Amino acid sequence: MRVIAASYDEAPEVEALVLNVQQTEISSAEGVDVDAEAQAAILQKAELQRQEFIMDDTCRFLATDLKMLFEKGEITESRYSPDITFEDPITKYTNREGYIFNIRLLRTFFNIQFDLFNVAVSGPDTVTATWSMEMLFWLVPWKPTLTFTGRTVYRVDPQTGLILSHTDYWDALQRNSFLSLEGLQHVLRQFLQLQVTPGIETPKYTVLKRFKEYEIRAYEPYTVAETAMGSGAGPASGAGFSDLARYLFGGNTAQLAMEMTTPVFQNIEPSSNSSTAMQFVMEKRYADVAALPAPSDPRIARKREEARYAAAIRFAGWPLDFEVVSNERQLRDMLIRDGYKPAVGYQLARYNDPSTPPAIRRNEVLIRLDNFAWPVSEATSPTKLP
Numbered sequence: 001m002r003v004i005a006a007s008y009d010e011a012p013e014v015e016a017l018v019l020n021v022q023q024t025e026i027s028s029a030e031g032v033d034v035d036a037e038a039q040a041a042i043l044q045k046a047e048l049q050r051q052e053f054i055m056d057d058t059c060r061f062l063a064t065d066l067k068m069l070f071e072k073g074e075i076t077e078s079r080y081s082p083d084i085t086f087e088d089p090i091t092k093y094t095n096r097e098g099y100i101f102n103i104r105l106l107r108t109f110f111n112i113q114f115d116l117f118n119v120a121v122s123g124p125d126t127v128t129a130t131w132s133m134e135m136l137f138w139l140v141p142w143k144p145t146l147t148f149t150g151r152t153v154y155r156v157d158p159q160t161g162l163i164l165s166h167t168d169y170w171d172a173l174q175r176n177s178f179l180s181l182e183g184l185q186h187v188l189r190q191f192l193q194l195q196v197t198p199g200i201e202t203p204k205y206t207v208l209k210r211f212k213e214y215e216i217r218a219y220e221p222y223t224v225a226e227t228a229m230g231s232g233a234g235p236a237s238g239a240g241f242s243d244l245a246r247y248l249f250g251g252n253t254a255q256l257a258m259e260m261t262t263p264v265f266q267n268i269e270p271s272s273n274s275s276t277a278m279q280f281v282m283e284k285r286y287a288d289v290a291a292l293p294a295p296s297d298p299r300i301a302r303k304r305e306e307a308r309y310a311a312a313i314r315f316a317g318w319p320l321d322f323e324v325v326s327n328e329r330q331l332r333d334m335l336i337r338d339g340y341k342p343a344v345g346y347q348l349a350r351y352n353d354p355s356t357p358p359a360i361r362r363n364e365v366l367i368r369l370d371n372f373a374w375p376v377s378e379a380t381s382p383t384k385l386p
Contacts, residue, residue: 088168089183240278254293
């Protein structure tokens with residue numbers, strides 16, 4: 001009988017087939033006539049079942065080990081080949097020591113937020129993981145955040161479960177093979193992005209796809225105070241700001257002063273590019289709209305914005321009407337080009353107070369995505385993540 005790896009020989013998925021093989025071999029040893037083809041078929045089926053279990057178990061292992069990797073800078077070394085090859089568009093290592101060194105180097109210079117969306121068997125000896133990673137580089141005054149999304153293809157020995165290679169593919173690049181000039185430019189461009197995000201509360205979102213020019217996000221629900229804009233208000237109009245500020249700083253029935261958050265949103269009607277409403281995001285402690293104090297001004301409404309997918313494009317400056325319109329058209333064209341279905345209408349998001357210099361202001365145009373499904377993977381046998 002074939003030797004089954006010790007870590008898998010008691011797997012319930014293969015136990016019955018192993019017993020069949022054992023019984024067949026015993027019968028053969030005792031002189032009982034056993035058809036050779038039937039025996040070979042049982043052996044082959046048992047082996048295939050064992051390898052399928054090993055590949056599925058590798059998915060479960062990676063779902064756990066990847067979290068430990070970025071939280072503690074550690075890996076379960078016994079599951080990785082001493083000769084593992086690691087490659088992404090700008091980095092390459094050819095042994096386990098280099099693999100671990102790369103992980104620890106990143107954790108030394110960056111604060112890392114890693115989100116694992118899916119891990120699945122994608123071939124007879126491959127597992128594919130879909131992920132996003134935000135890396136805050138804290139050694140320079142402007143503390144840039146580098147965002148990468150993509151997939152990792154692991155080559156696995158299906159006999160033992162040993163991971164043989166790790167290859168990353170970034171969504172932002174056309175050319176992912178090492179050494180990618182496009183990849184170096186993508187990293188440098190993010191390092192030199194000077195727009196400042198204030199350190200105050202903001203709606204929580206996860207970047208699902210980071211492309212060269214824009215990104216796709218999953219927003220969690222949040223609450224807002226909203227007021228209608230005057231007729232003919234341009235996409236960058238500030239009308240409505242003073243009314244919302246009065247509500248926030250005590251113009252309510254409880255005379256309660258609440259904290260400022262970011263960004264300030266404006267809803268924009270596409271046919272005329274006119275702003276229809278301005279929104280202040282409320283603090284997370286007011287997740288329930290009923291907990292918000294009633295506004296003294298009847299023009300102020302309290303609303304809950306539900307979870308949604310949206311695409312975002314970022315630009316600096318003190319936004320002018322033509323800049324907002326130009327960025328919206330650019331984003332919409334790219335979404336259609338890439339096969340997405342942008343919704344009608346869009347939002348302007350402004351993150352900074354008026355005293356922030358234009359060169360480092362963060363502004364965004366956001367477009368909701370219709371019929372967007374996540375996660376998107378060509379792999380099979382997805383592992384459910386906690």
